[in-house]
Amino acid sequence: MKRVSVFGATGSIGQNTLDLIARNPEAYDVVALTGARNVAQLAADARKVNAQIAVTAEEALLPDLRAALEGSGIEAAAGSAALLEAADRPADWIMSAIVGAAGLAPGFRALRHGTTLALANKESLVTAGPLLLAEAKRHGATILPVDSEHSAVFQALVGEDIAAVERIIITASGGGLRDWPESALASATPEDAGAHPNWDMGHRITIDSASMFNKAMELIETKEFFGIAPEKIETVVHPQSLIHALVGYCDGALMAHLGPPDMRHAIGYALHYPDRAHLPVARLDLAQIATLEFHAPSDSRYPALRIAREVMAAGGAHGCVFNAAKEIALDGFLAGSVGFMDMSAVVAETLDAMSSRASLSNAPQTLEDVLNIDHMARETAQRIIEQRKAKAP
Numbered sequence: 001m002k003r004v005s006v007f008g009a010t011g012s013i014g015q016n017t018l019d020l021i022a023r024n025p026e027a028y029d030v031v032a033l034t035g036a037r038n039v040a041q042l043a044a045d046a047r048k049v050n051a052q053i054a055v056t057a058e059e060a061l062l063p064d065l066r067a068a069l070e071g072s073g074i075e076a077a078a079g080s081a082a083l084l085e086a087a088d089r090p091a092d093w094i095m096s097a098i099v100g101a102a103g104l105a106p107g108f109r110a111l112r113h114g115t116t117l118a119l120a121n122k123e124s125l126v127t128a129g130p131l132l133l134a135e136a137k138r139h140g141a142t143i144l145p146v147d148s149e150h151s152a153v154f155q156a157l158v159g160e161d162i163a164a165v166e167r168i169i170i171t172a173s174g175g176g177l178r179d180w181p182e183s184a185l186a187s188a189t190p191e192d193a194g195a196h197p198n199w200d201m202g203h204r205i206t207i208d209s210a211s212m213f214n215k216a217m218e219l220i221e222t223k224e225f226f227g228i229a230p231e232k233i234e235t236v237v238h239p240q241s242l243i244h245a246l247v248g249y250c251d252g253a254l255m256a257h258l259g260p261p262d263m264r265h266a267i268g269y270a271l272h273y274p275d276r277a278h279l280p281v282a283r284l285d286l287a288q289i290a291t292l293e294f295h296a297p298s299d300s301r302y303p304a305l306r307i308a309r310e311v312m313a314a315g316g317a318h319g320c321v322f323n324a325a326k327e328i329a330l331d332g333f334l335a336g337s338v339g340f341m342d343m344s345a346v347v348a349e350t351l352d353a354m355s356s357r358a359s360l361s362n363a364p365q366t367l368e369d370v371l372n373i374d375h376m377a378r379e380t381a382q383r384i385i386e387q388r389k390a391k392a393p
């Protein structure tokens with residue numbers, strides 16, 4: 001039996017992962033499930049898959065989790081130390097699907113044990129890519145990409161020499177506001193931006209799709225994970241989200257990965273890797289689809305893409321600042337204190353402010369370094385939001 005743990009089990013990726021695991025219960029021994037606020041779901045899933053332990057990130061919710069697990073024999077725990085302890089529990093395969101930089105430390109910890117880390121948490125690579133990959137190498141651990149575009153690239157690279165890659169193209173749906181006139185975007189609300197045209201995902205990544213911060217993160221994720229020069233990484237708007245990525249080789253061949261917009265494909269690929277197994281995803285009917293469209297993303301509509309290019313060029317700790325500032329700007333948007341188009345301004349101003357205060361040119365050497373820079377960037381972004389509010393008419 002494969003010993004598996006799911007971090008972020010109550011979220012969109014976590015639920016899709018558990019769907020695959022629950023379809024084949026005799027194949028898996030579930031070690032740990034983690035969540036945060038949704039302890040009812042966490043406890044129900046822990047019972048369903050007979051997990052050893054359920055952990056909520058929210059210490060105050062431990063009594064609720066204990067009550068929900070009463071009589072099951074399943075351990076309950078809470079808080080950040082408990083998340084790390086869960087990552088220390090022996091497992092062959094661990095899904096990293098906590099949202100935000102909060103997912104970095106548990107995933108990083110799990111690598112110590114030489115496990116296979118299925119990485120949905122893109123923030124880990126944006127924030128600390130080189131450190132994470134080095135930690136995996138040090139301990140003989142494997143990181144498998146789960147983000148749909150990166151899983152697609154990974155699959156298009158099987159049997160190929162990375163040196164023969166001329167370009168990588170990751171596709172973008174254009175997000176929930178793609179049909180809005182650009183002049184109206186400034187007034188978009190979280191509700192407007194929170195409906196994705198193709199994918200059913202968590203609220204934060206759905207809004208990041210609308211602003212293209214999701215694609216901006218994915219450009220950086222591509223650079224970090226595949227070690228490809230930024231100028232070889234492109235994005236193209238593809239409204240159907242059926243081609244997830246393409247890899248272009250030096251002979252002009254372009255290998256595309258197609259599939260329905262269902263994350264159980266990328267999760268299942270990582271779960272069964274290096275084998276392929278039957279997965280319960282729809283099969284594409286190309287004659288029915290008939291048309292696949294593509295167009296270049298507009299620079300003025302999606303400033304996040306330009307910022308990501310600057311971050312990739314600058315390297316060092318800029319990705320960490322970029323992600324932290326983006327998380328704070330998104331919090332502000334959700335709270336109504338930052339406009340939709342102002343999120344990119346907050347991120348750009350935070351990068352400017354941090355560059356003048358401290359040298360970001362060196363890659364962080366330890367997890368503590370990363371967490372310190374992340375903390376500083378969050379404070380800086382928060383201050384910039386306050387200053388912008390004070391200046392607003």
Ligand SMILES: NC(=O)C1=CN([C@@H]2O[C@H](COP(=O)(O)OP(=O)(O)OC[C@H]3O[C@@H](n4cnc5c(N)ncnc54)[C@H](OP(=O)(O)O)[C@@H]3O)[C@@H](O)[C@H]2O)C=CC1
Pocket residue numbers: 007008009010011012013014034035036037038039057096097098099100102120121122123146147148199200201202203204205263
């Ligand atoms: N959804 C998708 O299809 C895709 C997602 N990703 C990436 O995967 C990750 C997860 O995304 P998604 O599943 O959509 O997100 P969701 O918001 O649906 O789920 C997030 C999960 O993280 C938990 N969580 C939230 N905050 C914390 C915290 N501070 N500490 C510990 N756990 C926490 C949540 O718990 P609770 O709900 O109990 O509060 C939940 O289990 C993100 O990094 C995202 O960018 C990548 C590609 C596709």
Ligand SMILES: CC(=O)[C@@H](O)[C@H](O)COP(=O)(O)O
Pocket residue numbers: 147148149171172173174175199205208209210214215263
């Ligand atoms: C499913 C997945 O991988 C998401 O990251 C997806 O890419 C979001 O869609 P867009 O960012 O293309 O709108």
Ligand SMILES: [Mn+2]
Pocket residue numbers: 147148149218
């Ligand atoms: Mn993606």
